Amino acid sequence: MFRNLSYKSQRIIIIIAFSLIPVALLFTLAYLPVFNMFRYSFTDWNGYSKQFDYVGFENYKTIFTDPKYFSVFKVSLYYFVGSFLQMGLALYFATILSFKVRFKNFFKGVLFFPYLLNGVAIGFIFLFFFRPDGTLDTLLQAIGLGHLSQGWLLNPNIINVSLAGASLWRYMGFNLIIFLGAISSIGKDVYEASDIDGANRWHQFRHIILPSIKNIIQLNMILAISGAISAFDIPYIMTGGSNGSNTFVIQTVDVAFKYGKLGMASAMAVVLLIIVIIVTLLQKILIKGEK
């Protein structure tokens, strides 16, 4: 049926037909929600009543003044610090796995594998890991550090460290694979030339690898910041946000769906979105400035 049309009219038809669904989906599921979110954030809407009032910046004022809302940012810091550790480890393993190592694929696979696991499964695995007399306590006893055992998920001073640790375990493999990919794009001849010049591994890391993958490292740092602010799965599944482990997103979901304050929750989401966008733009500017 299309055969009989000229290529010019075919072109118009195919452009419209092929872009219609993706663009419609993009606008209804990415842009419309953002637009609505901004609108709701200035209201006291509960999510189901027919009418609602515009309250101006009231919701925003509450977020930045009420310690109940503000304290969640402190929790993000744990995930933020954790993700730097995570990147350091990933960079270390990516570097040694880029050179000659026995059982290279085994190590690569094992270190990457946790990233593929179901979030709920990881939550349960670490509930099991941190239980009193669970895996961690038994391990500590086995190496003679039994006195360090404690309520890993019960002590409000420790809980976020434990949860950030579980998060590190889960996402380290992702950074590892990204770094491995970046390092593998460096030409072999560069290493060979530096070998002749008598460079050791540290020199190679410092002067060849690090500069070549700087952009990827920066990108991962930015992802770390937005990841830290939007931490959800692990704390929600493991603790439900109790004992001071409440994160921004858990708070938002609770405010919206448990307490029915949709206007308030939207304002929180707007704050989160703005932070993420600022951070992303910062990264774009930084990387552009480097080039």
Added chain:
Amino acid sequence: MYQLKYRTASIFKYFTLILGAFMALVPIVVVLFASLKTGTEYNSTSPLSPPADWLNFANYTKAFVNGKMLLGFANTIFILIISIVGATLTGSMIAYILNRFKFRGKKLIMGAFLLATLIPSVTTQVSTYRIINAFDLVNTHFAPILLYLGTDIIAVYIFLQFLDSISESLDESAMLDGASYITIYFKIILPLLIPAIVTVVIIKGVSIYNDFYTPFLYMPSDHLQVISTALFKFKGPYGSQWEVICAAIMITIIPITLVFVSLQKYIYNGFEGSVK
């Protein structure tokens, strides 16, 4: 002297690798151990000690049957197949026209897709929920399907990158034979995109299989449970029967392990491809 230094470095390297592998595996291996223990055995032994009987699958049967995990798998597979086929088709279609044609609004569409990557979906969940609700899709399979289709920007990128490497002279020679654009897309482009499709299917498939938030929020009904919400339900009633929970955890991990072991190469390629 040099050799001594070299050997110490080498020992250190393997020591850290083994330690890393140990840390990655221990949390999972102890779950495997616990899943094969009987209730009394579980209570009387340390988490680190292996099960007495490696073939004690009683907990697995219990978890599988009581947790209605078959239903979870069925729902997951249903959602997975429709979303992946849909995302591959729509993603490759938009990538095809963006890559091959010049038209007004092209830059705008490209920009709209780019800008959307800046919006973390988790921030807009509350108002996205209102929209899905307005379509009357909450508590149906189609809420997550629509969301998995709509938010897929990574797939578009992968296809765009791959299309660059497919020569346009192929299209042109088909046009000389009188093929329509539709024929070119289905008979030439789509088959040549297969490596990219494999990558998209894996990345997308893993994230859908593992997603907890979307089904948890949009499909609260029991009969709609997917594998991750089925697992989450063990939290309440089996609170103290860790050996059963551990079996349930293993049931969700086994399929992903099989996929990983058999498709390892493609998985790495997919991630490397998205870096470059």
